Structures are given as C-alpha cells and as structure tokens.
Amino acid sequence: MNNELGTAEDLPVVDSCLRNQRPILDVLGQFLPKNARVLEIGSGTGQHAAYMTEHLPGICWQPTEMSERLDEITLWQQHCNRAGFLPPLELDVCQDIWPARDFDAVFSANVVHFVSWPEVERLFVGVARCLNAGGLLMLYGPYNYDGQFTSEGNIALDGWLRERNPESGIKDFEQVLLLARKHHLHLRADEEMPSNNRTLVFQKADTE
Ligand SMILES: C[S@@+](CC[C@H](N)C(=O)[O-])C[C@H]1O[C@@H](n2cnc3c(N)ncnc32)[C@H](O)[C@@H]1O
Structure with a gap:
C-alpha cells in the first residue's frame, strides 16, 4: 500500500470488513474471470475495493x-493509488x-x-441492465431459508435493522432466487461464509 498518500490511521475501517475480506476474496477468486470489470454496490468504507484490488491483480473495481x-x-482509493481501483461513483x-455498464460482475x-x-x-433491475451476458452477480450477507433465521446473531441483527428502518431486514433466500430468475439471473452457487453469512453467486443468461 502507498503510505505517502494519507496514513493508515486516517482511513475509515469497520471491523466486520477486516473479518470477512479474506473469505470473500476466496469466493471471488474462485468465480471471477481474469481481469474482470467489477461494479460494487454500497461499497461502504471502500475497504473491499482496497483489499480485492490488492489481492486480485488485473481486476478493475468500480466502487x-x-x-x-x-x-x-x-480516502482509500487515493491511499491505495492503484490502477484497478477506480474513483467511486454515486x-x-x-x-x-446507473452511472456505468458493461460489467463482468x-x-x-x-x-x-x-x-x-x-x-x-x-x-436487480439495474444489475440486469449493467451486467454483460454471462456476467456474475455476487451477493454477500445473511439470508433466511424456509422462512427461518439461521442463527441467534441474525435474529438480533434483523431486530436492530428493523428498529432503524422497519422496511429493512434479512431477506428470504427463496424470494431473492425468484426475483433473480425474473431477470434471467440463475443461481450458480450458494457459498457458506463465516458468521452465518452466505455468498450467493448468480449468472446472467448468455442470451435472454
Ligand atoms: C451495512 S452497509 C454495508 C457496507 C459495505 N458493503 C460493507 O460490507 O461494509 C450498507 C450500505 O448500503 C448503502 N445503501 C443504503 N441504501 C442504498 C441504496 N438505495 N443504494 C445503494 N446503496 C445503498 C449504505 O450507504 C451503506 O453503506
């Protein structure tokens, strides 16, 4: 990392990203084509952009x-100063x-x-439009299965989310699957992740 631009102490860091970045990298590394052009939605601090572009050489990451x-x-993008880490878009x-299209993932x-x-x-409407044919959608986070929470921790998270915004909360895997199908995105993998999270990997049909 280039330490001339800002010090590491100035950078925004959330602990959950530090915990999940390696397992996420392992899944992304398994599915992403070489030199993929990736759009990230809701990049938060930008830590995933920093970590993935460091560990997946050749990748082009649009936070x-x-x-x-x-x-x-x-702050992260300028600190890393890496060609594959593009300035963030709103x-x-x-x-x-949407501000960009033609992504591989x-x-x-x-x-x-x-x-x-x-x-x-x-x-899903936006993703279906901006993904190339055969492109991947990778969604990391918690999901319910058969209408059930998968852990006490996820019950607590759901309660916290709904107090903040009653419309938010952990979604049903099956509902997400049906929505994805409507947009010609088919489930390729449902990877188990630490702390009762999943990474859902969908692939856009080659032709619609
Ligand atoms: C729980 S944070 C996750 C941040 C980051 N991806 C991470 O894993 O640490 C959820 C993020 O979604 C973003 N967000 C909320 N509503 C959004 C929307 N309508 N469109 C895009 N991003 C949104 C928020 O700004 C927030 O950064």
Missing part, C-alpha cells in the same frame, strides 16, 4: 455508494439510470438486508 459515503471510499440502486456486501424489498427489486 459506488450513496453520495454521503463517497468521501470515505475516496449510485443509489433506485436510480433509473457485480458484487455487493451487506446491502440486501440493509435496504427494503422494493430497493432490492430496483437493485
């Missing part, structure tokens, strides 16, 4: 966020027009449970 969080990502999944961590179901529907 995005709501306007109020773009500065955090910019993206609210509810926007009709879309990655998003901990956004699906953070937003409402209508926002997840908008996310």
